[in-house]
Amino acid sequence: MTPKGSSLMPDSAPFVLDIEDLSVSYGAAEQLAIERIDLSVAKGEFVAIVGPSGCGKSTMLNVLSGLMAPTRGRVDVDGAPLYGAGAKAPHLGYVFQSHRLLPWRTVRQNLELVLSASDVPPDRWDANIDRILDILHIPQFKDTWPMRLSGGQRQRVSIARALLVEPSYILMDEPLSTLDEVTARTMRQELTAIWQRTGSTIIFVTHSIREAVYLADRIIILTRGPASVVDDVRVPIARPRAYEDPQISEVEAGIVERVLDEWGLARTEAEAGA
Amino acid sequence: MRSSYLPWSIAAIALLFPAWWIAYRYTTFIVNPIEVAAVLPAFLAEWETWANIAITVVRVALGLAGGVVLGVVIAFTMNQSELGRSIFSVYVTIALRTPSAIAAILALAIFKRSELGYVAVVIFITFPFMTIGLLDGLKAAHHDLDEMAQIYRLGTWRHIRHVLIPFLAPFLFSGFRNAYALAWKVIVVAEIFGAATEGFGAEFNHAWQYFLMTDVHLWLLVFVALVLFFEYGVMRVIERRVFRWRDSGRR
Numbered sequence: 001m002t003p004k005g006s007s008l009m010p011d012s013a014p015f016v017l018d019i020e021d022l023s024v025s026y027g028a029a030e031q032l033a034i035e036r037i038d039l040s041v042a043k044g045e046f047v048a049i050v051g052p053s054g055c056g057k058s059t060m061l062n063v064l065s066g067l068m069a070p071t072r073g074r075v076d077v078d079g080a081p082l083y084g085a086g087a088k089a090p091h092l093g094y095v096f097q098s099h100r101l102l103p104w105r106t107v108r109q110n111l112e113l114v115l116s117a118s119d120v121p122p123d124r125w126d127a128n129i130d131r132i133l134d135i136l137h138i139p140q141f142k143d144t145w146p147m148r149l150s151g152g153q154r155q156r157v158s159i160a161r162a163l164l165v166e167p168s169y170i171l172m173d174e175p176l177s178t179l180d181e182v183t184a185r186t187m188r189q190e191l192t193a194i195w196q197r198t199g200s201t202i203i204f205v206t207h208s209i210r211e212a213v214y215l216a217d218r219i220i221i222l223t224r225g226p227a228s229v230v231d232d233v234r235v236p237i238a239r240p241r242a243y244e245d246p247q248i249s250e251v252e253a254g255i256v257e258r259v260l261d262e263w264g265l266a267r268t269e270a271e272a273g274a
Numbered sequence: 275m276r277s278s279y280l281p282w283s284i285a286a287i288a289l290l291f292p293a294w295w296i297a298y299r300y301t302t303f304i305v306n307p308i309e310v311a312a313v314l315p316a317f318l319a320e321w322e323t324w325a326n327i328a329i330t331v332v333r334v335a336l337g338l339a340g341g342v343v344l345g346v347v348i349a350f351t352m353n354q355s356e357l358g359r360s361i362f363s364v365y366v367t368i369a370l371r372t373p374s375a376i377a378a379i380l381a382l383a384i385f386k387r388s389e390l391g392y393v394a395v396v397i398f399i400t401f402p403f404m405t406i407g408l409l410d411g412l413k414a415a416h417h418d419l420d421e422m423a424q425i426y427r428l429g430t431w432r433h434i435r436h437v438l439i440p441f442l443a444p445f446l447f448s449g450f451r452n453a454y455a456l457a458w459k460v461i462v463v464a465e466i467f468g469a470a471t472e473g474f475g476a477e478f479n480h481a482w483q484y485f486l487m488t489d490v491h492l493w494l495l496v497f498v499a500l501v502l503f504f505e506y507g508v509m510r511v512i513e514r515r516v517f518r519w520r521d522s523g524r525r
Contacts, residue, residue, distance in 0.1 A: 065425050066424075066425070067421065067424060067425065089427060091427075092425060094422070094425045094426075096418070096422070098418070100418050100419060100421075100422040102419065102436065102437065102440065103519055103520075104440040104443075104519045105436070105440075105519075113426075113428065113432065113436055114426045114428075116432070117426055117427050117428045117429060117432060118426075118427070145519045147519065147520070161426075165426065
């Protein structure tokens with residue numbers, strides 16, 4: 001995501017997602033959850049959104065996934081409005097924090113269900129599923145029940161489901177936060193490889209700044225809440241990246257320094273020191 | 275039922291026969307099981323036996339079908355509207371607490387001992403179990419999967435068929451199992467109280483009235499066999515198929 005007119009965006013890249021003056025408020029008291037965000041995401045970008053707990057990241061994902069109309073502003077996907085007059089429901093992929101696979105359907109049946117909803121002709125289902133499971137390195141689990149899979153394998157299926165619908169963009173809501181660290185590291189590497197291979201546009205929400213630096217081209221830092229953009233940081237590290245790379249630590253430290261005051265962490269540490 | 279437990283279930287059934295034998299030896303009216311076994315083939319060869327069984331089975335099936343439909347409709351109504359909940363919770367409570375015999379007498383009086391009366395008794399007694407079971411499921415439903423269905427644009431029909439119904443299936447089964455167990459009990463009561471001329475209850479009552487104790491035992495045997503057949507041959511087969519995904523997690 002890039003603030004409007006930002007020099008960070010390559011001129012030639014078409015915007016997949018274009019947000020203008022987005023605000024969301026809740027309830028009768030109209031409590032503000034998102035405040036006047038202007039952002040754009042280019043095709044094929046890997047964008048991470050970081051922000052403290054409760055800052056409005058989930059609300060933002062709800063808006064971007066078409067579940068919640070904004071109180072004010074405009075969201076365009078591939079040039080068509082997501083809400084309001086002339087709204088068009090785009091194909092979106094979503095990888096949730098928990099896998100949200102249907103436990104009563106096998107991996108193949110879970111994938112077939114989204115294919116059937118995407119109007120893909122049934123004679124192409126098998127080939128599409130085989131291709132995507134190969135990319136995710138899980139072809140052997142095609143006819144397995146989700147309950148038989150490990151946490152990492154289930155998230156792989158969840159990613160496969162998101163890729164399968166050939167989405168305009170994929171939203172990922174802290175998808176690795178429930179995995180153990182070893183599995184999460186492997187998944188981060190694979191996620192990068194998948195993104196490079198498929199050229200998908202990914203919007204990845206995380207509370208881990210290091211994870212964001214490792215994975216993303218750009219990092220959008222949100223305020224403590226209501227959410228607005230504090231900074232839009234381009235990650236200046238070439239790929240492939242190593243998770244323990246000192247350059248990643250350096251960028252991470254810079255972002256942490258930037259958000260300490262903003263997220264109220266500096267004050268908390270000072271209090272702890274006292 | 276898993277095949278590894280089948281011998282234990284067979285052993286549990288087999289254990290009934292020594293128990294019967296002991297009861298025969300030490301009580302007055304229990305008939306020698308060997309005597310009953312001797313006349314059983316002739317009893318099963320009679321056309322009337324199967325006709326009477328069929329009549330009772332049809333009454334149970336129709337009543338259960340009605341109970342399921344009514345129970346499901348009421349559960350959704352109660353879940354959707356406060357007004358519906360206020361109105362129907364009264365009827366559900368009444369139906370749950372009404373003794374089977376009284377329900378049978380009332381229904382048969384209202385329907386003048388017609389076939390509809392027997393079906394109505396089963397509907398009245400079974401629907402609250404479906405309602406309560408399904409309501410529990412609807413309350414337990416969380417919105418994670420609904421959200422997934424919405425984001426992937428599954429649409430109403432796919433959502434109902436592939437997300438909602440499978441989620442509610444355990445609750446529906448639980449309600450149905452209770453309803454089904456009670457349906458067998460209440461139909462016999464209704465057939466006896468309604469002085470039915472056909473059906474299992476009628477035959478049992480007739481045998482008892484004339485103190486034909488061998489016939490009483492034969493009809494009891496038939497009843498037990500029927501209940502076991504539907505439990506192991508129908509209910510558990512369907513259950514195993516519908517919930518095979520749950521077993522996959524236990525292996």
